[in-house]
Amino acid sequence: xxxxxxxxxxxxxxxxxxxxxxxxxxxxxxxxxxxxxxxxxxxxxxxxxxxxxxxxxxxxxxxxxxxxxxxxxxxxxxxxxxxxxxxxxxxxxxxxxxxxxxxxxxxxxxxxxxxxxxxxxxxxxxxxxxxxxxxxxxxxxxxxxxxxxxxxxxxxxxxxxxxxxxxxxxxxxxxxxxxxxxxxxxxxxxxxxxxxxxxxxxxxxxxxxxxxxxxxxxxxxxxxxxxxxxxxxxxxxxxxxxxx
Amino acid sequence: xxxxxxxxxxxxxxxxxxxxxxxxxxxxxxxxxxxxxxxxxxxxxxxxxxxxxxxxxxxxxxxxxxxxxxxxxxxxxxxxxxxxxxxxxxxxxxxxxxxxxxxxxxxxxxxxxxxxxxxxxxxxxxxxxxxxxxxxxxxxxxxxxxxxxxxxxxxxxxxxxxxxxxxxxxxxxxxxxxxxxxxxxxxxxxxxxxxxxxxxxxxxxxxxxxxxxxxxxxxxxxxxxxxxxxxxxxxxxxxxxxxx
DNA sequence: GTCTATAACGAGATAGAC
DNA sequence: GTCTATCTCGTTATAGAC
Numbered sequence: 001x002x003x004x005x006x007x008x009x010x011x012x013x014x015x016x017x018x019x020x021x022x023x024x025x026x027x028x029x030x031x032x033x034x035x036x037x038x039x040x041x042x043x044x045x046x047x048x049x050x051x052x053x054x055x056x057x058x059x060x061x062x063x064x065x066x067x068x069x070x071x072x073x074x075x076x077x078x079x080x081x082x083x084x085x086x087x088x089x090x091x092x093x094x095x096x097x098x099x100x101x102x103x104x105x106x107x108x109x110x111x112x113x114x115x116x117x118x119x120x121x122x123x124x125x126x127x128x129x130x131x132x133x134x135x136x137x138x139x140x141x142x143x144x145x146x147x148x149x150x151x152x153x154x155x156x157x158x159x160x161x162x163x164x165x166x167x168x169x170x171x172x173x174x175x176x177x178x179x180x181x182x183x184x185x186x187x188x189x190x191x192x193x194x195x196x197x198x199x200x201x202x203x204x205x206x207x208x209x210x211x212x213x214x215x216x217x218x219x220x221x222x223x224x225x226x227x228x229x230x231x232x233x234x235x236x237x238x239x240x241x242x243x244x
Numbered sequence: 245x246x247x248x249x250x251x252x253x254x255x256x257x258x259x260x261x262x263x264x265x266x267x268x269x270x271x272x273x274x275x276x277x278x279x280x281x282x283x284x285x286x287x288x289x290x291x292x293x294x295x296x297x298x299x300x301x302x303x304x305x306x307x308x309x310x311x312x313x314x315x316x317x318x319x320x321x322x323x324x325x326x327x328x329x330x331x332x333x334x335x336x337x338x339x340x341x342x343x344x345x346x347x348x349x350x351x352x353x354x355x356x357x358x359x360x361x362x363x364x365x366x367x368x369x370x371x372x373x374x375x376x377x378x379x380x381x382x383x384x385x386x387x388x389x390x391x392x393x394x395x396x397x398x399x400x401x402x403x404x405x406x407x408x409x410x411x412x413x414x415x416x417x418x419x420x421x422x423x424x425x426x427x428x429x430x431x432x433x434x435x436x437x438x439x440x441x442x443x444x445x446x447x448x449x450x451x452x453x454x455x456x457x458x459x460x461x462x463x464x465x466x467x468x469x470x471x472x473x474x475x476x477x478x479x480x481x482x483x484x485x486x487x488x
Numbered sequence: 489g490t491c492t493a494t495a496a497c498g499a500g501a502t503a504g505a506c
Numbered sequence: 507g508t509c510t511a512t513c514t515c516g517t518t519a520t521a522g523a524c
Contacts, residue, residue, distance in 0.1 A: 048489095065396075065397055065398060066397060067397070069313035070311060070312070070314075070397070072516080072518085073517075073518070074516095074517075074518095082490095084518090084519095085491065086490055086491080088518085089489065089490075092519095093518080093519070148396060148451070148452075151454055151455050152309075152392060152393060152451055152452075152454075153311070154309065154454055155455070159454070162455060162458040162459070163458055166455075166458070166459065167458065167459055170459050189476065189479065189480060190472065190476045192459065192460055193472075193476035193477065193480075194476075194480065196448055196449075196452075200444040200445045200447075200448035201440070201441050201444045201445060204441075204443070205440075207392070207395070208392075210398055210399050210403070210406075211395050211399070211410075212440065214403065214406040214407055214411065215406070215410065215411055228434065228437075229437060232433065232434045232437035233437065235433065236433060236437075236441060236481070236484035236485060237480070237484060239431065239484045239486065240479075240481060240484030242483065292507095316498085316499060317499075317501090318499075326508090327508070327510095328499095328500090329501090329502090330507075330508055330509075332500085332501070333507065333508075336501095337501070338499095338500070338501090
């Protein structure tokens, strides 16, 4: 039975490590105040955070392609430009590293959904959401892929977060969509299935990028293709919910 | 560097093994004639095939959840009810087993798309396609998940098949869709992006089943939920392409 | 904090008896 | 064809010097 996991993030149980919970690369840098928890200050805090960031970024890239078990600590260390034992100084073990990468992930993934607000025009909100998610697929394919990998494997970790954070958010946003339907501003649709469709279609371009590339010869990195994709998805979905 | 793979299926290079290319469980049992290649006949052919099938089925279940590296040969053997060394008698090594599982996969995955025919009413063809793919997601979530896993990881194996078989099929079916658009039977849509949307939305219910379950409390196994899902997807997509 | 061993283990694969 | 025993290797994680 691969990968049985109990503690969410072992920081709290460790006596020799006390670093901030960090961010993967340039994403999810919310809660900037926690830099203060670092033991050493000035001149030192920055480099330490840099090293952790580098490791986390390298880990994200590898985990998202090869999975937890398909990636060795050695590979992550090499990619991050540190020695393996040095890496294991910053992260008590491989699983903790993995968990830390995942923690940052959810924030990135959820961000676009929070913008969904009943105040605005449904057409605009949905169109913007599609664009935002496709931007994530373009700029953070690794995050999208790792999220997908984790869900496929039963989300041993994200499960709790899914049940709490995401579930709450989905209930809230479903209500928004339902309100639009009730007000006649949207054709009758099941809000939850609409959200699934939005997630699926937009993430597809990150998760199945290889297939997309094989079939179209294109990537979202190509601005023209990106715009064409945004337009295609927006057109079908918006028409599908009766606006435009 | 995990998992570098050259030969498609090593059967041809092996002198001690010569079994049929097999089918995973009850799926993809096309080409039934190849049973004849088995060395021993009568009374023996069936059990041998059974054992291979059992192993392949067990392997599919595990690989699709934990990936190639997250699954040990021991686990597959245990689940199939054979010893590890016995398994390695039937499959020269772990990778060959993996490849054999994948081979059968593509057939299952492609089947529904072949039904796409210009002769028929677009509304009906698309509606039927959505239903077929959702049936696959319901009845073969393992296949869908493993396919997804493989694509995410760059499809080191399926890449060739994607470039050949799938690409050809997509060109053909895109032409069908384009013809409908040109004939004014469908609102203007990019055929390729429409196909992506169909794949993404229908497979989502298999690949992200955990998330769907967490958010709705339902599975496609529930007939009522299944029908509601079919209806939801069909409604939005069909309206999205201007029919219905 | 960072490094060089090295311990400890799991897992893939083989040898060879039956 | 099937089994037990074993070889071998990659990998995680630790010990301990600097």
